[in-house]
Amino acid sequence: MSDIAVIVENLSKRYFIGHQSVQRERYTALRDVIGRNALNMVRKARDLVQGKQILHGDAVEEFWALRDVSFELKRGEVLGIVGRNGAGKSTLLKILGRITKPTEGRAILRGRVASLLEVGTGFHPELTGRENIFLNGAMLGMKQNEIFRKFDEIVAFSGVERFIDTPVKRFSSGMYVRLAFAVAAHLEPEILVVDEVLAVGDAEFQKKCLGKMQDVASKHGRTVLFVSHNMAAVESMCGSALLLADGRCTAQGGTAKVVPEYLREMCRVSAVPLDERTDREGSGDLRTVSLSLEGPGGSTVSAFQCGAEATLLVVTENRTRREVRGLRMSLGIDNEMGQRVAVLDTALCGAQIPSIRPGREGIRVVIPRMTLIPGRYRLTIYLDVNGIIADWIKNAAIFDVEAGDYYGTGRLPSVGEGMFLMDCRFIADRLGQLEAVGAAPLAGCW
């Protein structure tokens, strides 16, 4: 069994979290405040003597971030770890990366392990790019002569040759990330553990990183554990996948089996009415309470049609007692693979939403012509008031786009061909003489 690289058996991790008990009286009496603080101090002193962790609050709850996770990986296999936020993916990687110890269970790793939980770990702003390459490389476990050998390759991959002797604090964030990833990309461990680090940088860089990851996995035969929200990346790079939910492993096996499970789970989540959703961030002064779809003419529809007018009616609730001004709304549209295909943003469109009065009000987001190809899409809703996040729900709702007559010819691209429909003209050029093909511009295009 020497070709099994990773064995994980019943791995579990428990954390203790403190809770502040709820104020029952409407006003706080000084007597109560003093009493509560005295009790807290006694409790903390007792914890200190017993060597326990000091927690804020009165009540303590046990929280299992990971519970009974088991799997095995052969040498050269690439495992994708997927799940909602908070499912325990990062905790699993932290345990395998020896950053934290498990509460129960064990893991056996055969070979040199390198974990990439963040790009640029250890980068010091005062040191130059060159010095940071050596520092970061040493931290990731590379030997100094190894870094020397690969130095030119690393610098070439990052694309920051000109600035390699400037302190890193002068770098732009893009340059910083490219340099950090360049060092990480040249690691040569037997087992590589990667945590969503590919989610940074611009699109071109992301492609480069994915390509390098793919090389690492296929050409060099390394065992890789890869956490991602990008289903396209998971499907293309990973042979098998593991689905985590609330710390437990709910599905395991080939990507063809696990990815649809994940998508189904995401559907279940967004089926919960927006009003009741608890997985949101933000101050909560302004909240999204419902979302509905409207077609041309304002009628409520169950799905959009490509080529037709599409409207999203977002109902918000202002829970403060004043009018809210300076609202920015941003709707992110992701396809089923988890790729962000479009953003509808008041800041980008230059739209000014007038003040929102206390209570519920609706905002209609009108898309003149739906250009997305037929399929299922997920919506992320983001609201901020003067720059402070008020409400942010990822995977807030799902909507479908159905086939419609975009081009007026009744024809649409086949499944898998492109993500968008685009208007276009075809004009023949007889090298000097312009002559339209056909009698008139193609119907539906202009």
Added chain:
Amino acid sequence: MTQELIIEAGRTERGYWRDIWQYRELFQIMAWRDVVVRYKQTVIGAAWALIRPFLMMVVFTVVFGKLARLPSDGAAPYALMVFAGMLPWALFSTGLTDAANSLLGNASLLTKVYFPRLIVPVAAVMAAFADFLINLALLLVLMGWYRFPPSWQIMLLPIFTAIAFIASVGIGVWIAALNVKYRDFRYVVPFIVQLGLYVSPVGFSSNIIPEQWRLTYYLNPMVGVIDGFRWCLLGSESALYLPGLSLSTAIALLFLWVGIRQFRKMEESFADLI
């Protein structure tokens, strides 16, 4: 030969010291980083390492030597005696302070990368050691200025430097670990250092301590170190009290052993608590 690593709850890391050897290059780089970053973008640079002990020497010489008229060690000038004591004390106090705060200062590393955490506080003490070397150069200049030539005993200086280093690492590592769990220790360290400056024989010679308290006085490991330093640098003008010195050395070693043991016990939970 592929190494096999077993991660299990409650399992003591048998390969810990092997890991530290494997990560020795990281240790060198971190020590280098701590030294270099101290003086980046400063104009006077390394001179800052000299100014503080030098000024303290001037103040102590005036206060204890001239005003209080305390006796010096043998025939050595008071200023030289003070500076010879200042040197190891600066190493100890800077080393201790930097080591104690090192884990908190590198918090982001502790949650993202694996390496034996013992490297962090020890690298911080190395940075203090670099300052020490600069001060040593200044001391030799001073000795030249006072025309006080060093004798053969100066060869034994590394031993006492090592004891100061060990004391600094032992206590520093322990407090660093405690600091992660209970942030109060961040305030304890400056207090110990300030108190220690007056309790240890930096500004005065240890022969003013009355006879019945002499041995007890050496419970403070730095007393033995400072006396040793003075003996090495100022020659046979200052005497060496061997029982006291052995006690100080033993205490320093005890702190090293306890400190590292406690550190390793608490190391597992750093990432969860920081």
